[in-house]
Amino acid sequence: MEERRVWDETQLRKYDVPLVYVPKYRYDDPKVQELISANKPVIITGSELVASALNWDVDYLKEHMNNSNCTVIFSKNHKFKYFDDKSVRPDVKAKFVPPTRKVGMKMAEFAKRLREWKKGDERLYLQQMLNNTVGPGIVHDFLRFHWDWINSLQKNMSWGPLTSNLLLIAMEGNVTPCHYDEQQNLFAQIRGFKRFIMFPPEQFECLYPYPVYHPHDRQSQVDFERPDYMKFPKFKGAVGHEAVIGPGDVLYIPIYWWHHVESLMRGGYTVSVNFWYKAGPTEKIEYPLKGYQKVAIMRNVEKMLLEALHDPQELGPLLRALVLGRYT
Ligand SMILES: CCC[C@@H](CC(=O)O)C(=O)C(=O)O
Ligand SMILES: [Zn+2]
Numbered sequence: 001m002e003e004r005r006v007w008d009e010t011q012l013r014k015y016d017v018p019l020v021y022v023p024k025y026r027y028d029d030p031k032v033q034e035l036i037s038a039n040k041p042v043i044i045t046g047s048e049l050v051a052s053a054l055n056w057d058v059d060y061l062k063e064h065m066n067n068s069n070c071t072v073i074f075s076k077n078h079k080f081k082y083f084d085d086k087s088v089r090p091d092v093k094a095k096f097v098p099p100t101r102k103v104g105m106k107m108a109e110f111a112k113r114l115r116e117w118k119k120g121d122e123r124l125y126l127q128q129m130l131n132n133t134v135g136p137g138i139v140h141d142f143l144r145f146h147w148d149w150i151n152s153l154q155k156n157m158s159w160g161p162l163t164s165n166l167l168l169i170a171m172e173g174n175v176t177p178c179h180y181d182e183q184q185n186l187f188a189q190i191r192g193f194k195r196f197i198m199f200p201p202e203q204f205e206c207l208y209p210y211p212v213y214h215p216h217d218r219q220s221q222v223d224f225e226r227p228d229y230m231k232f233p234k235f236k237g238a239v240g241h242e243a244v245i246g247p248g249d250v251l252y253i254p255i256y257w258w259h260h261v262e263s264l265m266r267g268g269y270t271v272s273v274n275f276w277y278k279a280g281p282t283e284k285i286e287y288p289l290k291g292y293q294k295v296a297i298m299r300n301v302e303k304m305l306l307e308a309l310h311d312p313q314e315l316g317p318l319l320r321a322l323v324l325g326r327y328t
Contacts, residue, residue, distance in 0.1 A: 006193070006246065007193050007244070007246075007264055007267060010265075011193075011264040011265045011266055011267055012195055012244075012262075012264065012265075013175070013225075013262055013265070015197070015224045015225070015240075015260075016227065017197065017224065017238055017239070017240045018239050018240070019197065019239070019240045019241070019242040020239065020240070020241055020242070021241070021242055021243075022041045022042065022043055022196070022198070022241050022242060022243035022251070023035070023042055023043070024042070024043035024044075024045060024249075025042060025043075025044065025045070026044075026045050026046045027044050027045065027046050027047035027048075027049075027149060027250075028046075032044055032252075033153070033156060033157075035252070036153070036157055036252050036254075037156075037157060039254040039255065039256075039257075039290075039292065040254060041196075041198050041241055041243065041251065041252055041253060041254060041257060042251075042252050043243050043245055043249055043250075043251055044186075044249070044250040044251070044252065045248070045249055045250075046248075047146055047149055047150075047248075047250050048146045048149075048248075049145055049146045049149065049150060049186070049188050049250050050145055050146075050188040050190055050248075050250075050273055051144075051146065051248070052140075052141040052142075052144035052145060053141045053142075053145070053188075053190050053273065054190060054191075054247055054248065056141070056190050056191065056271050057191060057271065058107065058110070058111040058114060058169065058269070059111065060137075061107050061111075061138075061169075062107045062108045062111045063135075063137070064134070064135040064136075064137035064138045065107055065133075065134040065135050065137075065138050066106050066107050066108050066135070067106075067133060067134075067135065068106070068107065068128065068131070068133040068134050069104045069105070069106065069133070070104065070105060070106065070107055070110060070126050070128040070167075071102055071103075071104060071126070071127055071128050072102070072103050072104070072105050072110055072124055072125070072126050072127075073100045073101070073102055073103075073124070073125045073126075073127060074100060074101050074102075074103060074122040074123070074124060075099065075100045075122060075123050075125070076122055076123075077123070078123060078173050078174055078175050079099070079175050079176075079177055080100055080123075080125045080170075080174060080175065080176050080177075081099050081100070081176075081177045081216065081219060082176070082179060082216070082218075082219060083096070083098055083099065083100075083215040083216050083219075084215055084217070085098065085215040088213060088214070088215050089213060092213060092214065092215070092312075093215070096214075096215050098215075107126075110124065110126050110169070114169075114171065114269060117171065123171050123173075123174060124171055125168075125169070125170050125171065125174050126167070126168070126169040126170075127166060127167075127168055128166070128167045129164050129165065129166055129167070130142065130164075130165040130166075130167055130273070142165075150186060150275065153186075154277060157184070157280065158280040158281065158283075159184050159277040159278070159279070159280045160277055160278025160279055160280055160281075161277065161278055162275060162276070162277055163183060163276045163277065163278055164276050165273050165274065165275055165276075166273065166274045166276070167271075167272075167273055168270070168271070168272040168273070168274065169269060169270070169271050170194075170263040170269060170270045170272075171263065171269055172192070172263050172264065172265055172266060172267050172268055172269060172270070173262070173263060173264075173265045173266075174262065174263045174270075175260070175261070175262045176259075176260070176261040176262070177219060177220065177223075177224070177260060178197070178199075178207060178219070178220040178222070178224065178258050178259065178260040179218050179219040179220060179258065179259070180201070180209075180218055180256050180257060180258045180259070180295075181218065181253075181255070181256075181276070182218075182255060182256065182279070183255055183276040183277055183278060183279065184252075184253075184254065184255045184276070184277040184278075184279060185252070185253040185254075185255075185274055185275065185276055185277075186250055186251075186252055186253075186274070186275040186277075187245070187250065187251040187252075187253055187272060187274045187275075188249075188250045188272060188273045188274070188275065189245040189246055189247055189248070189249050189250070189251070189270070189272050190247060190271040190272055190273060191247060191268075191269070191270055191271035192246070192247075192263060192264065192267050192268050192269060192270030192271065193244055193245065193246045193263075193264045193267050193270065194244070194245055194261060194262065194263055194264070194270055194272060195242065195243070195244045195261070195262050195264060196242065196243045196244075196245070196251060196253070196259050196260070196261050197224075197240040197241070197242055197259070197260040198240065198241045198242075198243070198253065198257050198258060198259045198260075199238055199239070199240055199241070199257065199258040199259075200241075200257055200258075200291060201256040201257060201258075201290075201291035201292040201294075201295045202291035203237075203238055203239070203258065204291070204294075204295055204298070205234050206234045206235050206236075206237050206238035207220040207222060207235070207238065207258055208220060208221045208222055208231075208232045208234075208235070209221065211302065211312065211315075212299055212302040212303055212306070213302075213306055213312055220258065222235045224260060240260075244264075254292075255279050255292060256291070256292035256295055256296075302315070305318065305319075
């Protein structure tokens, strides 16, 4: 049946990227397991995975997890580009300008800042791992997640262990720029609507990730709002897979798939919980290798060459000498 639209296209940001739609199926439809085992994205409805948390708004969370110290990210614009400057070399870190800043605060303070936010203020994005500092009310809701469904999925897909559940509370219009993760992800939407634009690992060449040693490792260098086609010409060839999810929906984001994520403009703040799983063991290696396996190989080659060469500036010339006129 035609579902009632509670959002419209004007709430989506416009990018110069052709899009195809991610399919949507009920959780008990065999297509869901078929797509997930093929590492393809799918919107899963009716799973009731986080039905016990559909009442998680900031007032309820303030009530039941106010002893937790939550990580809140501040940004001067709507983009929250992830960075990790802990593991980078001192010379790289010295040159790096972090695009956002992290502050620890209680849920009550976050709720207050959300309420009192006005145009021109830094935007906020709460990104906090659910841990044993949450109150008994949250534990109660968490224990009532539809674990037997997701545990059977984890087992059938021979995924590794669940590593974490991240609670995400974003202001309307917030954007997490395009990046990939090295974990399987079941992304559960609780409040508001989020839009994903995803690209398979095979489109690595269109998305130009930062060097592995950079704080923005795994993030695309392409600014979707103002793509630099001189520097990133192959971005013209990118084709995105679009999914818009709302309360009760779960989106499967396959490991190594690129994803740009935004909370719909004028849609109010959004609440989500993700489920990150380590990859399972690779059964039989089949040739030709899959896109994601080649990405993993390229990451290892970069790391090995950096280890051997020491100076990142030497990596380009060496790889050019290795490849140009010989493998091209
Ligand atoms: C820090 C994680 C943010 C999330 C995207 C989003 O909801 O803004 C994501 O990228 C993921 O779940 O992998
Ligand atoms: Zn991600």
